[in-house]
Amino acid sequence: xxxxxxxxxxxxxxxxYHGWQVQDNAHTVQAELENAILRxxxxxxxxxxxxxxxxxxxxxxxxxxxxxxxxxxAEKFRKALSAVxxxxxxxxxxxxxxxxxxxxxxxxxxxYEYRILNRQIRSPLMEKRVWHIKEALDFKVLxxxxxxxxGTHDFSSFCASGRSISNFERTIHLxxxxxxxxLLVYSVCGNGFLYNMVxxxxxxxxxxxxxxxxxxxxxxxxxxKNRNLAxxxxxxxxxxxxxxxxx
Amino acid sequence: xxxxxxxxxxxxxxxxYHGWQVQDNAHTVQAELENAILRxxxxxxxxxxxxxxxxxxxxxxxxxxxxxxxxxxAEKFRKALSAVxxxxxxxxxxxxxxxxxxxxxxxxxxxYEYRILNRQIRSPLMEKRVWHIKEALDFKVLxxxxxxxxGTHDFSSFCASGRSISNFERTIHLxxxxxxxxLLVYSVCGNGFLYNMVxxxxxxxxxxxxxxxxxxxxxxxxxxKNRNLAxxxxxxxxxxxxxxxxx
Numbered sequence: 001x002x003x004x005x006x007x008x009x010x011x012x013x014x015x016x017y018h019g020w021q022v023q024d025n026a027h028t029v030q031a032e033l034e035n036a037i038l039r040x041x042x043x044x045x046x047x048x049x050x051x052x053x054x055x056x057x058x059x060x061x062x063x064x065x066x067x068x069x070x071x072x073x074a075e076k077f078r079k080a081l082s083a084v085x086x087x088x089x090x091x092x093x094x095x096x097x098x099x100x101x102x103x104x105x106x107x108x109x110x111x112y113e114y115r116i117l118n119r120q121i122r123s124p125l126m127e128k129r130v131w132h133i134k135e136a137l138d139f140k141v142l143x144x145x146x147x148x149x150x151g152t153h154d155f156s157s158f159c160a161s162g163r164s165i166s167n168f169e170r171t172i173h174l175x176x177x178x179x180x181x182x183l184l185v186y187s188v189c190g191n192g193f194l195y196n197m198v199x200x201x202x203x204x205x206x207x208x209x210x211x212x213x214x215x216x217x218x219x220x221x222x223x224x225k226n227r228n229l230a231x232x233x234x235x236x237x238x239x240x241x242x243x244x245x246x247x
Numbered sequence: 248x249x250x251x252x253x254x255x256x257x258x259x260x261x262x263x264y265h266g267w268q269v270q271d272n273a274h275t276v277q278a279e280l281e282n283a284i285l286r287x288x289x290x291x292x293x294x295x296x297x298x299x300x301x302x303x304x305x306x307x308x309x310x311x312x313x314x315x316x317x318x319x320x321a322e323k324f325r326k327a328l329s330a331v332x333x334x335x336x337x338x339x340x341x342x343x344x345x346x347x348x349x350x351x352x353x354x355x356x357x358x359y360e361y362r363i364l365n366r367q368i369r370s371p372l373m374e375k376r377v378w379h380i381k382e383a384l385d386f387k388v389l390x391x392x393x394x395x396x397x398g399t400h401d402f403s404s405f406c407a408s409g410r411s412i413s414n415f416e417r418t419i420h421l422x423x424x425x426x427x428x429x430l431l432v433y434s435v436c437g438n439g440f441l442y443n444m445v446x447x448x449x450x451x452x453x454x455x456x457x458x459x460x461x462x463x464x465x466x467x468x469x470x471x472k473n474r475n476l477a478x479x480x481x482x483x484x485x486x487x488x489x490x491x492x493x494x
Contacts, residue, residue, distance in 0.1 A: 011368075011370060011371050012372075091368065121338065122329065122334070122337055124334060
């Protein structure tokens with residue numbers, strides 16, 4: 001077969017992984033996928049994801065691509081890979097794409113969700129799936145805070161240090177809280193996200209929801225471009241990469 | 248303090264338990280609760296549950312009671328027990344009840360849910376939480392089948408053998424399928440349930456939903472009082488004890 005490019009959409013439970021990206025001596029989702037591809041094609045490939053996810057972060061629709069000479073029809077990779085992957089990773093869809101498709105550079109938007117359990121007692125059935133907050137959150141204030149992120153802003157204040165990037169400007173298309181099945185769910189869609197950006201946004205909104213800062217302060221924090229002014233980084237287990245969008 | 252009776256409502260992830268009931272050398276939810284009570288009160292008590300759940304079956308609202316001389320206010324047991332219980336068990340509420348309250352004998356109804364993921368590929372995030380069925384299920388047929396269980400019937404055909412009981416008659420008040428968050432969810436409420444009854448009901452309805460039997464056949468199976476005529480026992484991980492009702 002001629003070389004082809006395959007696009008994969010991947011669901012995973014991030015609990016037992018050191019995140020997405022291959023690292024020495026660490027259990028990562030990317031490494032599991034590369035091992036699975038080796039097992040079914042005999043080829044050692046490097047797969048490229050739309051972006052990293054951190055330790056404990058989950059994905060309902062991570063996207064990655066790789067190139068292969070394998071005879072396996074593109075749509076069969078889904079089943080074949082899911083059959084050999086560990087139970088906490090599955091390929092939800094597989095398709096052949098043009099070589100100008102790139103899981104990271106072709107992505108135009110990403111949607112994340114952050115799930116919070118706001119009740120007195122922790123939930124055994126949602127352990128490692130939500131951020132459990134005991135103190136009552138003000139839902140209206142959460143949404144006032146979320147609104148402040150809409151549009152194009154410099155997100156320097158909402159970015160963990162340690163990675164060398166120059167452009168901190170991102171555009172947020174959707175930023176809202178809803179109630180679903182007893183959870184508070186924050187949905188956010190943007191043209192890109194900085195390191196820990198969603199988790200710092202959530203941590204800051206939660207501080208507003210708890211009355212520790214005003215929802216109006218979010219705009220000031222954006223303007224100041226100072227990470228120290230924003231709130232805590234929300235824990236990873238509430239975060240889900242829901243969808244990577246391509247035009 | 249005088250002897251008091253405490254009612255507990257309990258949530259658990261049944262994945263790592265040999266069910267509810269204390270058995271020699273087995274990890275059970277009841278044993279974990281009794282250990283937790285010992286740790287916080289110093290008393291070795293026997294707790295009584297509303298009924299057993301099998302290995303792998305989950306609970307959102309199991310109910311149990313126990314008697315204690317402890318000074319701990321009734322409503323504080325919730326927090327104190329949840330603090331020492333393993334992360335896959337939590338006490339959702341605790342309250343003092345009269346001595347004529349009995350978690351099992353005072354229960355007038357129970358509500359269960361059975362959750363099915365009906366798609367091609369398994370879900371890493373719902374592993375051990377749902378029954379994954381790849382073949383397309385006919386939602387309308389599932390509900391036709393569910394309707395046949397409503398009312399009072401002899402459920403001998405929907406009961407696993409091995410326990411000595413004499414009365415197989417049970418009344419079902421609610422029996423319906425709904426779609427929720429990408430899952431097919433069966434909700435059933437009745438005045439009591441025989442051993443494996445919900446799981447055999449679900450297994451039989453699923454066979455109808457797959458076109459392997461007609462929804463009309465359910466009524467005949469009830470009439471015949473023969474376990475061999477009903478369908479398979481659905482696997483435990485899709486079953487949730489949702490609520491135990493008391494008048």
